[in-house]
Amino acid sequence: MDDNRENRIKDVKWQSVDNATGGIKFTNNRKKARLKSLAKGVTFILIAAVSGGISGAYISGKKYSDKSYTQINQSLIEPKNQDNQTKIADTSKNSITKVAEMVGPTVVGISNKAEGYFGLQDAGSGSGIIFDPNGYIVTNNHVVEGASKITVKFSSGKVLPAKLVKADSRSDLAIIKVEAQNLPTAKFGDSSKVKVGDTAIAIGNPLGQEFSGSVTAGIISALNRKIQYGGAIYKVLQTDAAISPGNSGGPLCNSAGEVIGINSLKLGADQNAEGMGFAISINEAKSIINSLMSYGKVSRPFLGIYGQSVVSKENKVEGVYVSEVVPESGAASAGIKPTDIIVELDNKKILRFEDLSDVLDKHKIGDSIKCKVWRNGKTIEVNIVLSDVKEKNK
Structure with missing residues (x-):
């Protein structure tokens, strides 16, 4: 009996130990299992998130790839176009700037003063071009015509008096001079x-x-x-x-x-x-x-008449009406008279006053040219020897 009791007691103790031990082992395994399960869940979520991000980026990149490509291309192309436009603008600007810098110092301002009731008064102003370093300046005749006093202002701001050298009213050109040397001069081109x-x-x-x-x-x-x-x-x-x-x-x-x-x-x-x-x-x-x-003057071939273009419907005549004949001129010597109508000169039909100049420009002083005039219903032919230009009222 005692032996059996001891054995039962031992079995209960071992069983209790085993149960206790078994319980401890079971509890630890469940915790590990839960930790593993949680780790797997977190890993899955991370993988899913990363995969989703990559997929989204890929889809977005593919969807907007054309637009992005275009924007990149535009960013690469537009600066070049802007550079080209800037270069073109700069070239044009620099060209004008260089001309201004080169020619500007040779351009002067001209002031014309004439005698008035209260003394010298401003009669006008204009511009001029220095063409000789010794102070010779070309300008328009009407800028200095009738001037009692001429002053010239240089680009530096310096002002000097000037005198009229010579003028040609027909071409509207005049030459004036200031007392100065080593002046900058303009370069004349070929028109x-x-x-x-x-x-x-x-x-x-x-x-x-x-x-x-x-x-x-x-x-x-x-x-x-x-x-x-x-x-x-x-x-x-x-x-x-x-x-x-x-x-x-x-x-x-x-x-x-x-x-x-x-x-x-x-x-x-x-x-x-x-x-x-x-x-x-x-x-x-x-x-x-x-x-x-x-x-000191300009020599030009001159017919010796003053007139204007005219069309006579009544007589069916078109040409240049002679209003005045200059004494001692080629026209006067040839017998041209006021009221004559020049219809042909040097075998060229004359329709306008400008046509006379076209013919005369091809000749020189002393040349003899044929001239046809309409007078009192008849056409008369004469030869005119071209003389030097004689200003009216001289």
């Missing part, structure tokens, strides 16, 4: 090479000394325009560069800084026309300047 559309840059004093050195730019609008003004015919370049009255006598330049014309007239004051400025072509001006400097 025969000028083309419509070429850059044209005007420099001068558009509204007097307060706006001296003003620069305007445009293009050459037309070549060999013939403008009749004040009884004279001008062969001029037409430009849309802004030219105001004070620009008269100033230079019209090309993009190389060469003077291609001398600004002289502006059409539009009475006709509300804008962008129509005119300049005497420099080739014509050069020959006049040389003549004035060498001989």
